[in-house]
Amino acid sequence: MPAAVLSSADLGRLKWRCRRGLLENDLFVERFFRRHEAGLTEDQVRGLQGLMDLSDNDLLDLLLARKEPEGELDRDDVKEVLALMRQPG
Template sequence: MSDTSTPVLPQANDLLDDRERSKLHWRSRRGLLENDLYIENFFARFGSGLTWRQGHGMNELMNLADNDLLDLLLARREPEGPLDTEEVREVLGMLRLSGGAARPRA
């Protein structure tokens, strides 16, 4: 008998495995330093706990041009149209919380 079992698909709230997290991190490299700072801080803070759902939201954000992504990160604008999904808003909030460069103390 041959094994005809169906592959198990991950659920939205399952954690990304190491391979998928690494691929997402690699795909998230950007041309603007400002974006890279947010993204590196995001992965340092949240990387080990990312879910498939959040990975999807991050992939959607990575489809944007660098300047459009930066506008979202800096809250100059909010997601609109097809980008305005729960997953994208969740990841955008996490990215904003991660912040970019360290801010000088007053």
């Protein structure tokens, strides 16, 4: 799948949107961006946005694999981003 063309302003807005209240979540998000920001696809951006709509505790449960995506989040784009975020550092 081709990489999305995100301007630096769009990328900055996305990163700002991904800031979390729990340090643990921020660590996962920062590592994700360090590894993948240069090649983010539109699907990955959409999946990431879906994850960011969660509360901090629900997001952490997914990141730590205590839960799996359900309902509206049970989508391929969300699962792909989640798998990338769960990769050990």
